[in-house]
Amino acid sequence: MLVSPHVATGAALGALIGNPFVVIPVALASHFVLDSIPHWQETLAPYSPTRKTFIRIPIDLLVSAAVILLAMQLQPHHAWAICLGALFASGADMDVLVVLYPKLKKGVLEKYWDWHCALQRETSSLWGLVPQIAVVALGIVTIYRS
Secondary structure (H helix, E strand, C coil): CCHHHHHHHHHHHHHHHCCHHHHHHHHHHHHHHHHCCCEECCCCCCCCCCHHHHHHHHHHHHHHHHHHHHHHHHCHHHHHHHHHHHHHHHHHHHHHHHHHCHHHCCCHHHHHHHHHHHHCCEECCHHHHHHHHHHHHHHHHHHHHC
């Protein structure tokens, strides 16, 4: 799944929960729930970056940053929880570094990578963007209403 749905979910959880210590495990768990929803990915396993990857990443990160800034502006009293929620909801994807540095894929990280990849429900169909856009929109609406 793109980074922005994870960030929007984590930020919304931070705005809703408010307690930074409680939001961390909830946001982390949300990551794996979202990965089990069918979603678009421009490159499928074995995840070799393409030209599309380098177009998607800056757009995805800009949307993610905008969601975090919006959430912190709307809910400044929950800024820490929002940031931690966004970080822990998206941070589980840091295992993608094994694509760039294959030597990292050993031991515990290899087991985590294999488990995390098995959870994914990726598709190259652009219809897979619909659930991701819906998750980001739902996250923003939740932040507004909390």
